[in-house]
Amino acid sequence: MKSLDEFCQLVAEQFENTPSSSISPSTEFKKIDEYRSLVALSILAMIDEEFDVQLRSDDMRSASTVEDLYNKVKSYCE
Amino acid sequence: MATLRFKDIGIRAMAACVPRQVVSNRDLGYLIPDDEIDFTIRNIGVEQRRIADPGCCASDLCFAAAQRLMQDNDIAPSSIDVLLFMSQTADYRIPATAPLLQHRLGLPTSTMAMDLSLGCSGWVYALSAAYAYAAQGLRVLLLDGETFSKIVNRFDKVDWPLYGDAGTATLVEAGPFGESLFMLHSDGSGRDAVIVSDGMRNPVTANSLAELKTANGDIHSGLEVYMDGMEVFNFAMKRVPKSIKDLAAEGGFTLDEVDHLVFHQANRFMTDFFVKKLKFPPERVPYCLDRYGNTSSASVPLTMVSELPSRLNDGARLVLSSFGAGLSWAAASIIMQRCSFSPVIEY
Numbered sequence: 001m002k003s004l005d006e007f008c009q010l011v012a013e014q015f016e017n018t019p020s021s022s023i024s025p026s027t028e029f030k031k032i033d034e035y036r037s038l039v040a041l042s043i044l045a046m047i048d049e050e051f052d053v054q055l056r057s058d059d060m061r062s063a064s065t066v067e068d069l070y071n072k073v074k075s076y077c078e
Numbered sequence: 079m080a081t082l083r084f085k086d087i088g089i090r091a092m093a094a095c096v097p098r099q100v101v102s103n104r105d106l107g108y109l110i111p112d113d114e115i116d117f118t119i120r121n122i123g124v125e126q127r128r129i130a131d132p133g134c135c136a137s138d139l140c141f142a143a144a145q146r147l148m149q150d151n152d153i154a155p156s157s158i159d160v161l162l163f164m165s166q167t168a169d170y171r172i173p174a175t176a177p178l179l180q181h182r183l184g185l186p187t188s189t190m191a192m193d194l195s196l197g198c199s200g201w202v203y204a205l206s207a208a209y210a211y212a213a214q215g216l217r218v219l220l221l222d223g224e225t226f227s228k229i230v231n232r233f234d235k236v237d238w239p240l241y242g243d244a245g246t247a248t249l250v251e252a253g254p255f256g257e258s259l260f261m262l263h264s265d266g267s268g269r270d271a272v273i274v275s276d277g278m279r280n281p282v283t284a285n286s287l288a289e290l291k292t293a294n295g296d297i298h299s300g301l302e303v304y305m306d307g308m309e310v311f312n313f314a315m316k317r318v319p320k321s322i323k324d325l326a327a328e329g330g331f332t333l334d335e336v337d338h339l340v341f342h343q344a345n346r347f348m349t350d351f352f353v354k355k356l357k358f359p360p361e362r363v364p365y366c367l368d369r370y371g372n373t374s375s376a377s378v379p380l381t382m383v384s385e386l387p388s389r390l391n392d393g394a395r396l397v398l399s400s401f402g403a404g405l406s407w408a409a410a411s412i413i414m415q416r417c418s419f420s421p422v423i424e425y
Protein backbone atom coordinates (compact mmCIF):
# COMPACT_ATOMS: atom_id res chain seq x y z
CA MET A 1 0.00 0.00 0.00
CA LYS A 2 1.32 3.40 -0.96
CA SER A 3 2.09 5.89 1.79
CA LEU A 4 -0.08 8.90 2.59
CA ASP A 5 2.51 11.20 1.02
CA GLU A 6 2.54 9.19 -2.20
CA PHE A 7 -1.27 9.22 -2.21
CA CYS A 8 -1.23 12.95 -1.70
CA GLN A 9 1.06 13.35 -4.70
CA LEU A 10 -1.27 11.22 -6.84
CA VAL A 11 -4.28 13.31 -5.80
CA ALA A 12 -2.34 16.47 -6.63
CA GLU A 13 -1.62 15.17 -10.14
CA GLN A 14 -5.36 15.18 -10.87
CA PHE A 15 -5.41 18.96 -10.65
CA GLU A 16 -4.14 20.71 -13.76
CA ASN A 17 -3.61 24.23 -12.48
CA THR A 18 -2.99 23.78 -8.78
CA PRO A 19 0.69 23.39 -7.78
CA SER A 20 1.20 20.01 -6.12
CA SER A 21 3.25 21.67 -3.40
CA SER A 22 0.08 23.37 -2.19
CA ILE A 23 -1.71 20.06 -1.57
CA SER A 24 -0.96 18.28 1.69
CA PRO A 25 -2.72 15.48 3.64
CA SER A 26 -4.72 18.07 5.56
CA THR A 27 -5.87 19.92 2.42
CA GLU A 28 -9.64 20.03 2.06
CA PHE A 29 -9.46 19.04 -1.59
CA LYS A 30 -13.06 19.92 -2.45
CA LYS A 31 -12.32 23.52 -1.51
CA ILE A 32 -9.58 23.82 -4.14
CA ASP A 33 -10.78 26.32 -6.77
CA GLU A 34 -10.23 23.93 -9.60
CA TYR A 35 -12.20 21.08 -7.98
CA ARG A 36 -15.31 20.04 -9.88
CA SER A 37 -17.11 16.82 -10.69
CA LEU A 38 -14.73 15.87 -13.49
CA VAL A 39 -11.74 16.22 -11.16
CA ALA A 40 -13.59 13.98 -8.72
CA LEU A 41 -13.89 11.39 -11.49
CA SER A 42 -10.14 11.65 -12.16
CA ILE A 43 -9.47 10.98 -8.50
CA LEU A 44 -11.80 7.96 -8.56
CA ALA A 45 -10.06 6.67 -11.69
CA MET A 46 -6.64 7.14 -10.11
CA ILE A 47 -7.75 5.21 -7.00
CA ASP A 48 -9.10 2.41 -9.19
CA GLU A 49 -5.84 2.20 -11.13
CA GLU A 50 -3.40 2.56 -8.28
CA PHE A 51 -5.25 0.71 -5.52
CA ASP A 52 -7.82 -1.42 -7.38
CA VAL A 53 -10.47 0.13 -5.12
CA GLN A 54 -13.78 1.45 -6.44
CA LEU A 55 -14.93 4.17 -4.07
CA ARG A 56 -18.64 4.91 -3.74
CA SER A 57 -19.84 8.45 -4.31
CA ASP A 58 -20.81 8.50 -0.61
CA ASP A 59 -17.18 7.79 0.31
CA MET A 60 -16.17 10.76 -1.78
CA ARG A 61 -18.86 12.95 -0.25
CA SER A 62 -17.96 12.15 3.34
CA ALA A 63 -14.22 12.72 2.89
CA SER A 64 -13.10 16.28 3.38
CA THR A 65 -9.30 16.12 3.55
CA VAL A 66 -6.85 14.16 1.39
CA GLU A 67 -6.04 12.10 4.46
CA ASP A 68 -9.75 11.23 4.95
CA LEU A 69 -9.80 9.93 1.40
CA TYR A 70 -6.60 7.95 1.96
CA ASN A 71 -8.16 6.34 5.04
CA LYS A 72 -11.24 5.33 3.02
CA VAL A 73 -9.05 3.69 0.41
CA LYS A 74 -7.00 2.01 3.15
CA SER A 75 -10.15 0.61 4.77
CA TYR A 76 -11.07 -1.12 1.48
CA CYS A 77 -7.56 -2.48 1.06
CA GLU A 78 -7.52 -4.09 4.50
CA MET B 79 -26.37 -16.24 -16.29
CA ALA B 80 -27.55 -14.46 -19.41
CA THR B 81 -24.99 -15.64 -21.95
CA LEU B 82 -26.51 -15.99 -25.41
CA ARG B 83 -24.86 -17.52 -28.45
CA PHE B 84 -26.14 -17.34 -32.02
CA LYS B 85 -24.92 -18.82 -35.25
CA ASP B 86 -25.54 -17.24 -38.64
CA ILE B 87 -27.70 -14.37 -37.43
CA GLY B 88 -26.56 -10.84 -38.08
CA ILE B 89 -27.14 -7.24 -39.04
CA ARG B 90 -28.11 -6.85 -42.67
CA ALA B 91 -28.61 -3.07 -42.73
CA MET B 92 -28.52 0.01 -40.50
CA ALA B 93 -29.68 3.62 -40.69
CA ALA B 94 -29.85 6.61 -38.35
CA CYS B 95 -31.60 9.96 -38.17
CA VAL B 96 -30.81 12.99 -36.00
CA PRO B 97 -32.75 16.23 -35.51
CA ARG B 98 -31.66 19.11 -37.73
CA GLN B 99 -31.17 21.53 -34.84
CA VAL B 100 -27.55 21.74 -33.68
CA VAL B 101 -26.85 22.94 -30.14
CA SER B 102 -23.23 23.85 -29.41
CA ASN B 103 -21.78 23.39 -25.94
CA ARG B 104 -19.76 26.57 -26.61
CA ASP B 105 -23.07 28.38 -25.98
CA LEU B 106 -23.47 27.12 -22.42
CA GLY B 107 -22.18 30.35 -20.86
CA TYR B 108 -25.45 30.67 -18.89
CA LEU B 109 -24.73 27.36 -17.14
CA ILE B 110 -20.95 26.96 -16.96
CA PRO B 111 -18.41 29.75 -16.35
CA ASP B 112 -16.78 30.76 -19.65
CA ASP B 113 -13.30 29.70 -18.56
CA GLU B 114 -14.56 26.20 -17.76
CA ILE B 115 -16.39 25.53 -21.01
CA ASP B 116 -13.31 24.38 -22.86
CA PHE B 117 -12.29 22.09 -20.00
CA THR B 118 -15.80 20.62 -19.86
CA ILE B 119 -15.97 20.01 -23.62
CA ARG B 120 -12.53 18.43 -23.63
CA ASN B 121 -13.38 16.12 -20.76
CA ILE B 122 -16.87 15.01 -21.70
CA GLY B 123 -15.95 15.02 -25.39
CA VAL B 124 -19.19 16.65 -26.53
CA GLU B 125 -18.76 19.67 -28.78
CA GLN B 126 -22.33 19.79 -30.06
CA ARG B 127 -25.58 17.85 -29.95
CA ARG B 128 -28.78 17.50 -31.93
CA ILE B 129 -31.99 18.52 -30.22
CA ALA B 130 -35.47 17.58 -31.40
CA ASP B 131 -38.20 20.17 -31.89
CA PRO B 132 -41.04 19.97 -29.34
CA GLY B 133 -43.23 18.11 -31.84
CA CYS B 134 -40.60 15.54 -32.77
CA CYS B 135 -40.44 12.27 -30.84
CA ALA B 136 -37.92 9.44 -30.77
CA SER B 137 -40.42 7.47 -32.86
CA ASP B 138 -40.32 10.14 -35.60
CA LEU B 139 -36.54 9.87 -35.83
CA CYS B 140 -36.78 6.07 -35.88
CA PHE B 141 -39.51 6.21 -38.50
CA ALA B 142 -37.33 8.32 -40.80
CA ALA B 143 -34.35 6.00 -40.26
CA ALA B 144 -36.50 2.91 -40.91
CA GLN B 145 -37.96 4.40 -44.08
CA ARG B 146 -34.50 5.19 -45.36
CA LEU B 147 -33.23 1.71 -44.51
CA MET B 148 -36.16 0.09 -46.31
CA GLN B 149 -35.79 2.32 -49.38
CA ASP B 150 -32.03 1.89 -49.67
CA ASN B 151 -32.24 -1.88 -49.41
CA ASP B 152 -35.52 -2.60 -51.22
CA ILE B 153 -37.05 -4.09 -48.12
CA ALA B 154 -40.75 -4.80 -48.67
CA PRO B 155 -42.83 -3.79 -45.62
CA SER B 156 -44.64 -7.11 -45.87
CA SER B 157 -41.34 -8.94 -45.27
CA ILE B 158 -40.92 -7.61 -41.71
CA ASP B 159 -42.11 -10.11 -39.11
CA VAL B 160 -41.01 -8.36 -35.93
CA LEU B 161 -40.74 -4.69 -34.99
CA LEU B 162 -38.99 -3.88 -31.72
CA PHE B 163 -38.89 -0.32 -30.41
CA MET B 164 -36.37 0.38 -27.66
CA SER B 165 -36.78 3.73 -25.94
CA GLN B 166 -37.34 5.47 -22.62
CA THR B 167 -38.95 8.41 -24.38
CA ALA B 168 -41.90 6.69 -26.06
CA ASP B 169 -44.80 8.67 -27.53
CA TYR B 170 -47.39 7.81 -24.87
CA ARG B 171 -47.66 5.94 -21.59
CA ILE B 172 -50.35 3.89 -23.33
CA PRO B 173 -50.33 2.60 -26.02
CA ALA B 174 -46.86 1.28 -26.73
CA THR B 175 -45.16 3.03 -29.65
CA ALA B 176 -44.14 -0.07 -31.64
CA PRO B 177 -47.66 -0.80 -32.97
CA LEU B 178 -47.97 2.86 -34.07
CA LEU B 179 -44.69 2.49 -35.98
CA GLN B 180 -45.92 -0.80 -37.51
CA HIS B 181 -48.93 1.05 -38.89
CA ARG B 182 -46.99 4.14 -39.95
CA LEU B 183 -44.36 2.09 -41.79
CA GLY B 184 -47.07 0.13 -43.59
CA LEU B 185 -46.04 -3.18 -42.06
CA PRO B 186 -48.71 -5.91 -42.14
CA THR B 187 -50.91 -6.63 -39.13
CA SER B 188 -49.22 -10.02 -38.97
CA THR B 189 -46.11 -8.17 -37.69
CA MET B 190 -45.49 -8.47 -33.98
CA ALA B 191 -44.62 -5.05 -32.56
CA MET B 192 -43.41 -4.47 -29.04
CA ASP B 193 -41.74 -1.77 -26.96
CA LEU B 194 -38.69 -2.49 -24.87
CA SER B 195 -37.51 -0.12 -22.17
CA LEU B 196 -34.03 0.09 -20.67
CA GLY B 197 -31.36 2.73 -20.13
CA CYS B 198 -28.20 3.35 -22.10
CA SER B 199 -27.45 -0.38 -22.22
CA GLY B 200 -30.71 -0.85 -24.14
CA TRP B 201 -29.67 -1.37 -27.75
CA VAL B 202 -27.29 -4.25 -27.06
CA TYR B 203 -30.02 -5.92 -25.00
CA ALA B 204 -32.59 -5.29 -27.74
CA LEU B 205 -30.17 -6.60 -30.34
CA SER B 206 -29.95 -9.88 -28.42
CA ALA B 207 -33.76 -10.10 -28.52
CA ALA B 208 -33.71 -9.32 -32.25
CA TYR B 209 -31.16 -12.11 -32.77
CA ALA B 210 -33.33 -14.52 -30.78
CA TYR B 211 -36.38 -13.77 -32.96
CA ALA B 212 -34.27 -13.94 -36.11
CA ALA B 213 -33.02 -17.36 -35.00
CA GLN B 214 -36.66 -18.44 -35.44
CA GLY B 215 -36.37 -17.49 -39.09
CA LEU B 216 -38.07 -14.11 -38.62
CA ARG B 217 -36.95 -10.81 -40.14
CA VAL B 218 -36.61 -8.21 -37.39
CA LEU B 219 -36.63 -4.43 -37.61
CA LEU B 220 -35.10 -3.02 -34.42
CA LEU B 221 -35.77 0.68 -33.88
CA ASP B 222 -33.95 2.45 -31.07
CA GLY B 223 -34.37 6.15 -30.44
CA GLU B 224 -34.23 8.65 -27.61
CA THR B 225 -35.11 12.30 -27.14
CA PHE B 226 -33.55 12.99 -23.75
CA SER B 227 -33.75 16.71 -24.51
CA LYS B 228 -37.39 16.36 -23.41
CA ILE B 229 -36.49 14.98 -19.99
CA VAL B 230 -33.30 16.87 -19.10
CA ASN B 231 -33.43 20.25 -17.40
CA ARG B 232 -31.54 22.98 -19.25
CA PHE B 233 -30.08 24.12 -15.92
CA ASP B 234 -28.68 20.71 -15.04
CA LYS B 235 -24.89 21.09 -15.41
CA VAL B 236 -24.28 17.33 -15.27
CA ASP B 237 -26.82 16.18 -17.83
CA TRP B 238 -27.64 19.03 -20.18
CA PRO B 239 -24.17 19.31 -21.82
CA LEU B 240 -24.14 15.55 -22.38
CA TYR B 241 -27.35 14.37 -23.95
CA GLY B 242 -28.43 14.52 -27.58
CA ASP B 243 -31.36 13.05 -29.52
CA ALA B 244 -31.27 10.38 -32.23
CA GLY B 245 -33.21 7.53 -33.81
CA THR B 246 -31.80 4.39 -35.44
CA ALA B 247 -32.98 1.40 -37.43
CA THR B 248 -31.32 -2.02 -37.63
CA LEU B 249 -32.42 -4.95 -39.76
CA VAL B 250 -31.57 -8.34 -38.28
CA GLU B 251 -31.99 -11.66 -40.04
CA ALA B 252 -30.45 -15.05 -40.72
CA GLY B 253 -27.50 -15.25 -43.11
CA PRO B 254 -23.85 -16.32 -43.28
CA PHE B 255 -22.78 -14.18 -40.33
CA GLY B 256 -20.85 -16.65 -38.21
CA GLU B 257 -21.02 -16.73 -34.44
CA SER B 258 -22.11 -14.03 -32.06
CA LEU B 259 -22.13 -13.82 -28.30
CA PHE B 260 -24.03 -11.63 -25.84
CA MET B 261 -23.44 -11.32 -22.10
CA LEU B 262 -26.05 -9.27 -20.25
CA HIS B 263 -26.03 -8.09 -16.63
CA SER B 264 -28.18 -6.16 -14.13
CA ASP B 265 -27.82 -4.65 -10.66
CA GLY B 266 -30.97 -2.96 -9.40
CA SER B 267 -29.27 -1.96 -6.15
CA GLY B 268 -28.09 1.04 -8.19
CA ARG B 269 -31.65 2.26 -8.84
CA ASP B 270 -30.98 5.82 -7.71
CA ALA B 271 -27.83 6.42 -9.81
CA VAL B 272 -29.86 7.53 -12.86
CA ILE B 273 -33.54 8.14 -12.26
CA VAL B 274 -36.63 10.05 -13.33
CA SER B 275 -38.35 9.64 -9.98
CA ASP B 276 -41.99 10.48 -10.56
CA GLY B 277 -44.33 8.00 -12.20
CA MET B 278 -46.13 5.18 -10.48
CA ARG B 279 -43.98 4.54 -7.36
CA ASN B 280 -43.95 8.26 -6.68
CA PRO B 281 -47.24 9.40 -8.24
CA VAL B 282 -47.17 12.39 -10.54
CA THR B 283 -48.69 15.45 -8.88
CA ALA B 284 -48.41 19.19 -9.43
CA ASN B 285 -45.27 19.01 -7.25
CA SER B 286 -43.61 16.81 -9.86
CA LEU B 287 -43.14 19.93 -11.95
CA ALA B 288 -41.34 21.82 -9.19
CA GLU B 289 -37.65 22.30 -9.93
CA LEU B 290 -35.42 20.96 -7.16
CA LYS B 291 -31.83 21.90 -6.50
CA THR B 292 -29.38 19.08 -5.78
CA ALA B 293 -26.41 19.39 -3.41
CA ASN B 294 -24.26 20.31 -6.43
CA GLY B 295 -26.59 23.12 -7.40
CA ASP B 296 -28.04 21.27 -10.38
CA ILE B 297 -31.69 21.69 -11.13
CA HIS B 298 -34.23 19.06 -12.11
CA SER B 299 -37.88 18.20 -11.51
CA GLY B 300 -39.44 14.86 -10.63
CA LEU B 301 -40.18 14.36 -14.31
CA GLU B 302 -36.60 14.98 -15.40
CA VAL B 303 -33.43 12.91 -15.30
CA TYR B 304 -31.27 12.98 -12.23
CA MET B 305 -27.82 11.40 -12.53
CA ASP B 306 -25.27 10.79 -9.80
CA GLY B 307 -22.25 11.04 -12.08
CA MET B 308 -19.81 9.71 -9.54
CA GLU B 309 -21.95 6.69 -8.75
CA VAL B 310 -22.34 5.93 -12.47
CA PHE B 311 -18.60 6.26 -13.01
CA ASN B 312 -17.89 4.03 -10.03
CA PHE B 313 -20.30 1.40 -11.37
CA ALA B 314 -18.99 1.54 -14.92
CA MET B 315 -15.37 1.47 -13.85
CA LYS B 316 -16.05 -1.65 -11.79
CA ARG B 317 -18.20 -3.48 -14.34
CA VAL B 318 -17.49 -2.43 -17.90
CA PRO B 319 -13.82 -3.35 -18.52
CA LYS B 320 -14.38 -6.67 -16.74
CA SER B 321 -17.49 -7.42 -18.82
CA ILE B 322 -15.42 -6.98 -22.00
CA LYS B 323 -12.62 -9.21 -20.73
CA ASP B 324 -15.19 -11.83 -19.68
CA LEU B 325 -16.83 -11.66 -23.11
CA ALA B 326 -13.51 -12.29 -24.86
CA ALA B 327 -12.72 -15.19 -22.53
CA GLU B 328 -16.16 -16.72 -23.07
CA GLY B 329 -15.96 -16.19 -26.82
CA GLY B 330 -12.45 -17.64 -27.07
CA PHE B 331 -10.91 -14.57 -28.71
CA THR B 332 -8.36 -12.00 -27.60
CA LEU B 333 -8.88 -8.24 -27.65
CA ASP B 334 -6.19 -8.11 -30.37
CA GLU B 335 -8.65 -9.90 -32.63
CA VAL B 336 -11.33 -7.24 -32.12
CA ASP B 337 -11.47 -4.89 -35.10
CA HIS B 338 -13.58 -2.22 -33.44
CA LEU B 339 -14.74 -1.70 -29.88
CA VAL B 340 -17.96 0.31 -29.97
CA PHE B 341 -18.83 1.87 -26.63
CA HIS B 342 -22.01 3.50 -25.51
CA GLN B 343 -21.04 7.14 -25.99
CA ALA B 344 -21.36 7.95 -22.29
CA ASN B 345 -18.69 10.60 -22.05
CA ARG B 346 -15.18 10.72 -23.39
CA PHE B 347 -13.42 10.80 -20.04
CA MET B 348 -15.09 7.57 -19.00
CA THR B 349 -14.62 5.55 -22.17
CA ASP B 350 -11.03 6.76 -22.63
CA PHE B 351 -10.37 5.43 -19.16
CA PHE B 352 -11.80 2.02 -20.12
CA VAL B 353 -9.74 1.93 -23.30
CA LYS B 354 -6.61 2.66 -21.32
CA LYS B 355 -7.51 0.10 -18.69
CA LEU B 356 -8.09 -2.55 -21.37
CA LYS B 357 -4.88 -1.51 -23.18
CA PHE B 358 -6.96 -1.45 -26.36
CA PRO B 359 -5.68 0.57 -29.36
CA PRO B 360 -7.60 3.88 -29.22
CA GLU B 361 -7.70 4.12 -33.03
CA ARG B 362 -10.01 1.10 -33.07
CA VAL B 363 -12.57 2.79 -30.80
CA PRO B 364 -14.97 4.88 -32.89
CA TYR B 365 -16.63 8.00 -31.50
CA CYS B 366 -19.47 10.21 -32.69
CA LEU B 367 -19.88 11.74 -29.24
CA ASP B 368 -18.25 15.02 -30.29
CA ARG B 369 -21.03 15.75 -32.81
CA TYR B 370 -24.08 13.98 -31.39
CA GLY B 371 -23.51 13.76 -27.63
CA ASN B 372 -24.70 10.90 -25.48
CA THR B 373 -27.85 9.67 -27.22
CA SER B 374 -28.54 7.05 -24.53
CA SER B 375 -29.41 3.64 -25.94
CA ALA B 376 -29.24 4.94 -29.53
CA SER B 377 -25.56 5.79 -29.18
CA VAL B 378 -24.06 2.41 -30.14
CA PRO B 379 -26.03 2.05 -33.41
CA LEU B 380 -25.57 5.78 -34.19
CA THR B 381 -21.80 5.37 -33.77
CA MET B 382 -21.86 2.34 -36.06
CA VAL B 383 -23.80 4.18 -38.77
CA SER B 384 -21.80 7.39 -38.57
CA GLU B 385 -18.29 5.99 -38.04
CA LEU B 386 -17.98 2.45 -39.35
CA PRO B 387 -18.93 2.50 -43.05
CA SER B 388 -15.57 3.85 -44.19
CA ARG B 389 -13.48 1.55 -42.02
CA LEU B 390 -15.35 -1.73 -41.83
CA ASN B 391 -14.09 -4.80 -43.63
CA ASP B 392 -16.24 -7.85 -44.24
CA GLY B 393 -15.84 -10.37 -41.50
CA ALA B 394 -14.85 -7.69 -38.97
CA ARG B 395 -15.39 -8.57 -35.35
CA LEU B 396 -17.08 -5.87 -33.32
CA VAL B 397 -17.32 -5.79 -29.59
CA LEU B 398 -20.23 -3.70 -28.37
CA SER B 399 -20.31 -2.40 -24.80
CA SER B 400 -23.16 -0.47 -23.25
CA PHE B 401 -24.08 0.43 -19.69
CA GLY B 402 -26.45 2.70 -17.83
CA ALA B 403 -29.54 3.19 -15.69
CA GLY B 404 -30.89 0.21 -13.81
CA LEU B 405 -28.08 -0.40 -13.31
CA SER B 406 -27.66 -2.48 -16.42
CA TRP B 407 -24.74 -3.41 -18.66
CA ALA B 408 -24.13 -5.52 -21.72
CA ALA B 409 -21.29 -6.73 -23.90
CA ALA B 410 -21.58 -8.45 -27.25
CA SER B 411 -19.34 -9.78 -29.97
CA ILE B 412 -20.78 -9.78 -33.48
CA ILE B 413 -19.36 -10.39 -36.93
CA MET B 414 -20.22 -7.88 -39.66
CA GLN B 415 -20.79 -9.24 -43.17
CA ARG B 416 -21.80 -6.97 -46.03
CA CYS B 417 -23.83 -4.71 -43.77
CA SER B 418 -25.49 -1.94 -45.74
CA PHE B 419 -25.17 1.39 -43.95
CA SER B 420 -27.35 4.30 -45.00
CA PRO B 421 -25.86 7.73 -44.26
CA VAL B 422 -27.01 9.60 -41.15
CA ILE B 423 -30.00 11.70 -42.20
CA GLU B 424 -31.61 14.75 -40.63
CA TYR B 425 -35.21 15.21 -39.52
